[in-house]
Amino acid sequence: MPTPPAAPLLLGNEPGSFPHSVLAERHPAIIRQVRDSFPYGPGPRRALDALLANCTRGVVEPLPAGAHDRDRWDDWGAASYAGRSWFDLPWLWSESWFYRCLLEAVGYFAPGAWQGVDPFRPAKLRELDAPETDRELAALDALADLPPADRDRALLAGSLWGNRADLGFRLSAGGTGPGAAVPDLVADDSDAFWALLPGSGTLCLVADNAGRELVPDLLLIAHLLEQGRIDRVVLHVKPYPYYVSDATTADVLDAVRRIGAAPGAAASYGRVLWQAMTEGRLVPRAHAFSAAPLPFAELPGDLREEFASAVVTVVKGDLNYRRLVGDRRWPPTTPFADVTARFPGPVVALRTLKSDVVTGLDPATVKALDAAEGSRWRTGGTHALIQVNATCGRPGPE
């Protein structure tokens, strides 16, 4: 499989571009949202104000000398990027750095009263407890009467579109109105996904957002385990709060409890999940690299081995898609298989489009989307894709 010549990296230094608006507008909005969410004392509030000035007008500054992960971040680029504007660096790096600096400002890692307090927890819980979640869980009652293939489709679609529920995204989501001229699903390899599930082995799911994305992800996992489509699932979550709504282990526990406490069929899904966790068939994992400012091309050895040995790795959401394809401006018709050829095992992307990066689309689809919606289809969260590379990491034909 030819690896195409690398396309340009996304940077945040083009005024008017989506990456620039995230750094210049969304991050300040997130700081204000966090500042208003908690009665932080004068110290963290001053630190948040300093971060606001630094991330919009300043340069990368090293983590405090005593930071537990300072060496790791120096290796990830903080040492070489020190002194440079956030806008002149790889956009993925600056975004990830922002969330690490935000946690520093609110004392998330420092010993003390605020250690481990998720600054995004109020928003996550509001979403998890929202009436929409009740409605989505109640919809499970109707699934029981569906033919198996329809139930498969419904639960996969729930996981896919759950990615649209993204708290940070809503802060400035443009979104196109209803009645888009092209089907919302711009690529659909779902048949290839189901063909990858032989009834045994391990599925890795690289989760994205908590709340109303994690709930349908867990429902899909429960379904796959209960139906014997897979023996075991490793659920990769973030080691600490990230990108506003990204899921941590605490969010997994909240979601499993929320599912189990719901009436009707949902309660049985909750029991399946709880039992699978106690039996080691559903294993949460919070690897440091899951919050790294790097593409998956730089996966560390242990994760490469894990994904290589999995039957399939399902990569959820926009940020993980960006990491999967290197956060580069590929021509949208660049084959997904070519760009993901070096991923260590079979990989499936379930993603709603919220940033400029996209690959693997038919030329006719791109033409119709551009004609109908300009470029908004790329970042509005109104369109989604299911893309599969079943051959990466597997020996090719002799």
Ligand SMILES: O=P(O)(O)OC[C@@]1(O)O[C@H](CO)[C@@H](O)[C@@H]1O
């Ligand atoms: O991974 P998610 O939750 O689907 O999307 C997160 C995300 O869209 O929000 C960022 C903008 O703040 C994007 O850069 C990033 O890809």
